[in-house]
Amino acid sequence: MRPGRIIAAALALAIAAPAAADSLLPPAEWANKQLPDPRQEAQARDLMEEVRCLVCQGQSVADSDADMASDMRSHIRRRIAEGETPAQIRAWLVERYGNWVTYAPPVDGMTWPLFVAPVILLGGGLWLARGRFRRRKKM
């Protein structure tokens, strides 16, 4: 690698980077600012971690630099600050974007197997193990 080229490229990019990295609009107000009340901020934080960033690959809006994630964070913080509960905000988001948006799947006709599975697995496992031990005692 030739040092002259690095410096030229570095200079070019250092000038271009801030402009290229961001969209033209400034990020929404509460995107990267915490709520003054730590309780509310904790609530908002918990909810943001459960809301999917719809334009990213498998990230929550709490973990993404995408513009849409910033908007969602701002939106959630604003509504929490206005006194809404996380459940209300989640319901609104689900109504608007569908179940795809929440990492905590709700219990409904499509998702119930997810919630029955642990019980069935435990029951089945214990039954299998019990059968094994009972057979042993007869021997």
Next chain:
Amino acid sequence: MIAEAGLAALWFAAALSLLQMGLGWAAVRPGNDNLLRLVRPLAVAQGLLAGISFLALIWLFLETDLSVKLVVANSHSDKPWLYKFAGAWGNHEGSMLLWVTVLAVAGGAVALLERKLRKDTLIGTLAAQATISLGFYAFLLFASNPFERSPVIPIDGQGLNPLLQDPGLAFHPPTLYFGYVGISVAFSFAVGALVTRDVGRDFAQAMRPWVLGAWIFLTLGITAGSYWAYYELGWGGWWFWDPVENASLMPWLAATALLHSVTVLATRDALRAWTVMLAVVAFSMSMIGTFLVRSGILTSVHAFAVDPQRGSFILMLLCLYIGGALALFALRVSTVREGAPFRVVSREGSLVLNNLLLTIILCLVMLGTLYPLLTEAFGTKISVGPPWFNTVSAPFALLLVIFMGMGPLLKWRKDDGNKLLKRVAVPLLLGAATALLIVIVAPDVHLLPMLGLAVAVPVALMSLMPLVGRNLRRTPLIIWGMVAAHFGIAMSLAGMASESAFSKEVLVSARPGQVSEIGPFTVRFDGAEPVAGQNWTAIAGRMTVRRGEGEEFVMLPEARMFSDPVTATSEAAIETHWDGQLYTVIGEPDGQGAWQLRLWWKPAVTLIWFGGSLVAIGGLLALLGRVMRRRSARKSVTDEAEGVPGREALA
């Protein structure tokens, strides 16, 4: 020339594996070892040829040979040499070639080194191994040829995804692949033993080092991958329940269960059918892991359809191997005799419980990973993420960890439950006290992290108890290994719980000179400055940090811009203290002189990866202990000299 040589070596290796498979299956019969003299050198030669082919690919990447399509698509002449080297497997074709190379080399190693296994079973094992590798050779040669030439030679390559330009890439995928392949060797042993009706102690003892080796690599791979995601993604998360992560977790869970059941089989000749079944399951999980990651199905069911040839090829291999293995299991399981009996309260009983819980967690992780794909196929998009995974798996995981602490304190065959409770009373009380303390001092902590800490403390103590009353200098390595691994699990759990219970977060839009407080630190932002690397430029935020009245130090998180391809990444600056990490990230400027800073103080977070490494070290100690014992046993008159009590003391 090099590319053609590599391709030719690959074709020859495939031909040899076809021969090895044909001869092996034709010859394998209980008690027949005539053709072993032929099959052995075939396996070794196949390993050598695959190795040559992989070396050729590395050569092409180091040279940045732009007449090869794969190099053009994934490399660039300005890249640092380490990433040229690691870039050879930082892509689909290269990583599949690495997969099959490791498989072939492992097959060669089995052929050269395995002396314990019955010879007819060894033929079956090598035949199974050749069958697996033949499928992957076919996949490479017909659907993902890494050596394909490009019709036009461009001026330079397109570069490697900057997220992958990290020393982590050089080690993370190979470690996982070593793990996957080790499991496939264990699976081949199981197939061989099923065919020759040889499922018993000797078979288990021959299989165990491979399971242990694979498990060590999987543990290392997962631990390293978690730390890599933690520092590279810039948001301080260390586990996302992302399908790709789950794809590596599932084989680990299955391998952990297999490791423990194979120990029961090798020591007490019990759990025969179950151990073989687990070998099949573990192999299926590593195949599913490969399928999930390599077919593109994860981004979406529809992305899978974009390149249907590759996806369906892997899916076909998956069905063929798993289906074949299950069919063989179903046909032969009746010939596997029941093993030795034991009571519920006994070492075996606790290991059965361990297997039960691990299997349940495995099923849940698989369900949560695949369920969204299923509903999407029916037209409904849902997301299953951390809230679901944490809630359903944590109760089983916490139970599992508690029993992990108690199991090694039990005797084989049968033991007294009351005696055990007396021994663990003090740790259990300490655990309850921890829970109480957290509820009083930090009532805001969520339930799961609180329970995590309340379990980690007593289990850390319990896991050391097998050493009590022993002469430490004469304690065998195998025991040290188990103690280290179990202690590591408790340590890692403590780290996870503490990170989610006590982390502090501060987000500020800071002007130069502005001071922020986070946890025990004061952070002064001194301004942003440009920096340049070989193929990137960056803005570095200079922060002067001080802990209490201690000495000042400087932290320089960077926002990097890579040139080929043009991508922005953020490089967190992380300061490690004995009791946690300060994690800093620089974000966007606001255009009016202030910069977005993200600061986290994560107490005890390092325990997660120290614990994970300790688990792997424990596995390594156990492996060394086993190998050394085998050596010395071979020197002594017979293997039987160690006798039953000796075996049980060590298992």
